[in-house]
Amino acid sequence: MKTIARLLVILVLFGALAACASVGLGDLVALGQAGQQVSTAEQTEFTPEQEYYIGRAVAANLLSTRKVWNDPKATTYLNVLERALTLYSDRPDTFGGYHLLILDTDEINAFAAPGGLILVSRGLLRCATTEDMAAAILAHETSHVVLKHGLNAIAASRKTAAYKNLALTAVSVFGSPEARQLTDIFKDSISDITNTLVNSGYARDLELQADQMALVIMRRAGYDPRAFDEMLKLMATRITTGGPGFAKTHPDPKDRAAAVEKTLDGQPTVTTAAAAANARQSRYQAALGNI
């Protein structure tokens, strides 16, 4: 009897708890609006929405000194290829989605801004002669986004300060001290990322990590991972040692190719039916034939 009574008490208490939970969000916000502190738990990573704004700013900075190659056919083709590849990645969705532009330069270069804004140069695209090789280039850039390498380029101390402020502030008034303070942190964070992308490059192990993930994405998609090796070998013949772009920010393509070959050694080959291979080459030529 006592047990039943106790169970009844628990049920009543549980009902009360559930009712509290259902009051939930609206009341939390209302409390906040009344100026009462509900919680100040610190943020430990950027939200997808914050990553989106960081990525837009990084891309805007990169595009402020670089010209876009506005070829609709090539741009559309690469955006479809990019979207397709993301479906085989571990992160098919970002806040604003994956999008790509072509940079009008002979320099071998590419940038993956956080959140999925990818810029790839005509010079780099010329290191591919097939769709599978172009897929290798994009799969590598996609992997930087999936692995959040851009966000990780923000100095650790700055991230700590950013998380602390981000957890406390929802600014909406332009020019307010809060907006000013957050914008300063934002500005420094964007500088960290763009400096890394343009000048220092990611650490060698992060580049190799992106290469390895790209091989996985290609295999899942049905692209031949050996095309990655071919693309790097072609790049090695075109890159200028000590030059700008990848020559400055990426490991030697020969070293990357060696690491790729080591991974592919012993793995089953990916075969493509003749009709599909023809279709890939035909659409690749139609879109990027004059890259």
Added chain:
Amino acid sequence: MKTRFLLAAVLLFAAGAVFAADQMSVTVKQTPVRDKPSFLGKQLGFLAYADQVTVLDQSTKGWVKVVGPDGKLQGWVAASALQTKKIVLAAGSENVEQGASSGEVALAGKGFNETVEKQYKQDGKLDYTWVDRMGKLDVSPEQLSGFISQGGLSSPDGGAQ
């Protein structure tokens, strides 16, 4: 007797946890609800950022079957577009800043947001024209499915881990 009491409490707590776990939030600007757990499935409608959905089925890897906030839109959403943390859309109020930042609730528009972007854009005199333009370079479901089938690519379902 004490053991039974504890057991009952644990069971009820677990029931509460299950109740809480059947809600998820949309973490992307917009995501389609599909008729099957496939990126090539028919799009039945769309969910927007911070929409709260009720989870019906999570047994398919990479996909979650949900009912939308209107109680009518039902179908499959990619797991990468959802999170268990609730999101509150309350960016319009300055005073909301102290609330909704616990481990269970995320405040949309918190921190780096549109206002910060506006301020940053003005400070650096940055031109976002191409950034806005590239954000609109969307790929239609027809383009995507045609590209995949024509090029003999694998089925993308099960590709994402």
